[in-house]
Amino acid sequence: MDAQPRISSVNCSVSRALAVVGERWTLLIVREAFDGVRRFADFRARLGIASNLLAARLDTLVDTGVMRRVPYREPGGRQRFEYELTPRGADLxxxxxxxxxxxxxxxxxxxxxxxxxxxxxxxxxxxxxxxxxxxxxxxxxxxxxxxxxxxxxxxxxxxxxxx
Amino acid sequence: MDAQPRISSVNCSVSRALAVVGERWTLLIVREAFDGVRRFADFRARLGIASNLLAARLDTLVDTGVMRRVPYREPGGRQRFEYELTPRGADLxxxxxxxxxxxxxxxxxxxxxxxxxxxxxxxxxxxxxxxxxxxxxxxxxxxxxxxxxxxxxxxxxxxxxxx
DNA sequence: CCGGCTGAGTTGAGAAAATAAACCCAGGAG
DNA sequence: CTCCTGGGTTTATTTTCTCAACTCAGCCGG
Structure with a gap:
């Protein structure tokens, strides 16, 4: 008998996928991204998500390769970053x-x-x-x-x- | 200006769907159900979920019409209940x-x-x-x-x- | 060059949800 | 009777979420 039985079914692609995109808000953020949203403040306004959570979610989405930070600069503004889906994200x-x-x-x-x-x-x-x-x-x-x-x-x- | 702005994008079918099946564990329970799991103890063993959470999730899945409780009785056992997907659940x-x-x-x-x-x-x-x-x-x-x-x-x- | 404004976040307190583990309970078996 | 089993509760602890306030870097107007 194994001391740490490594639950059978949990180790499948569905659960691995859900580990990446199954958290509260994550798929909604991805949906907004599909809809063309790219900036922190726009995600925030459209979803009504708390800013610290949004920051955390975007970080993990970037870490897991679903989204990418891209620098941009508006005329008369400083450099900032926005978020866009990677091909991996688009495949969602x-x-x-x-x-x-x-x-x-x-x-x-x-x-x-x-x-x-x-x-x-x-x-x-x-x-x-x-x-x-x-x-x-x-x-x-x-x-x-x-x-x-x-x-x-x-x-x-x-x-x-x-x- | 609306006092309670009713965030635009959140009110769409994706978020309504996620409100029903987007909680932690819910889609994994549904996946096990597709795989033929029907009994409380089997869901528990295969997923490694806490029993109180499993009970809560099954209740909401039944409430939302994704699953159904069906009585059964094993020979020499008392009547118990198991859980199966409804057509609505199967459509997931x-x-x-x-x-x-x-x-x-x-x-x-x-x-x-x-x-x-x-x-x-x-x-x-x-x-x-x-x-x-x-x-x-x-x-x-x-x-x-x-x-x-x-x-x-x-x-x-x-x-x-x-x- | 000072103060205000803006976008993009941090920080921290309190509420809600998840986890872990102990406990319960109805019936059948021994 | 007492034990066992499936299907759950209860309770305590930890983790997450939410809400609100605050920071920070730079541009802008005076």
Whole structure:
């Protein structure tokens, strides 16, 4: 028997991801960043978060490589820093969109969804203005919509998603 | 000037979703539930969570309709309760898969992903064993893979996802 | 060159939440 | 009876959050 059993399931990518972005406020800060917010005071005003907590969260986001401090200087101002998502942070988009979609479905504001994400043409892509949603699909290209069946992978340490 | 300014961005589906599933442990409990865990003691053993917190979290998950208490009775045992996901809880799967995918990409365990989600045939579907991933796609069917461009919707209160 | 202003934080006190560990309680088994 | 087990409470301690006040560096106007 192990003295420190190293709880099985906690050691998986979901919990590692949540260790980075699962703290109170963290995903909201990332959401604001997706929305174009870059400056300390703007995060603060839009989220209503305490300044010491915001400073702490931004520090850990920078430490974990989700955001990056970039210097800027406004005309007639001194040099300051703002915060932007790194590619690693940008890859959190599906997480936010999935949460958004779930929230819209089950916790909708009486006035309807206030946030709509739309498709915009990337380089060499077809532009369209359709709303974007998150779907599960398998590598063979079958769309596996949420109320579907999935099964856990065989092998040791396999977890998650039992119908 | 409003005495209680009602911070703009906080009132969106992402924050409403996080208010329900954004507390410490909550998504891990849901993940265990996807993995087939149903009983108090099993959640406790697998997560290493304190029993009072687990009780509190399960209560709020039941209150918010993500999970459901179902009675059961083992042969030669008394009636007890276990916890299962409701359809609303099952719809959180894309959130978990998105987190899993992000964690696998950036915080991988040296031994590789311990969790692989595979496609299983639903009723009237083609079965295959391919790994499942989460993708963003627009209503017109264009696959909008994470490093793409999206734009915020026009109109008041629109947020999120500025390239 | 003095005082005020601004953005970006620190510091510190008090409230709320998490952790840890002991305890309880209903029923079945021995 | 007494013990055991699953599913929790209670209580104490530690950590986090919140709120409010304060600092600090530099530009600006007088």
């Amino acid at each position: 988009r599906p997480v936010l969109v999935a949460l958004l979609q779930w929230g819209d479905k089950y916790l909708a504001d009486p006035e309807g969804p206030s946030v709509i994400v739309r498709h915009r043409a990337g380089p060499g892509e077809t532009a369209c203005e359709e709303p974007v949603r998150v779907v599960l699909e398998c590598a063979a290209g079958h769309s596996a919509l949420p109320p579907d069946s999935l099964r856990r992978a065989p092998g040791p340490g396999a977890h998650l998603i039992e119908p | 799967r894309p959130v978990l898969v998105a987190l899993l995918q992000w964690g696998d990409k950036y915080l991988a365990d040296p031994e590789g992903p311990s969790v692989i989600v595979r496609h299983r045939a639903g009723p009237g579907e083609t079965a295959c064993e391919e790994p499942v991933r989460v993708v963003l796609e627009c209503a017109a069917g264009h696959s909008a893979l994470p490093p793409d461009s999206l734009r915020r919707a026009p109109g008041p209160g629109a947020h999120l996802i500025e390239p």
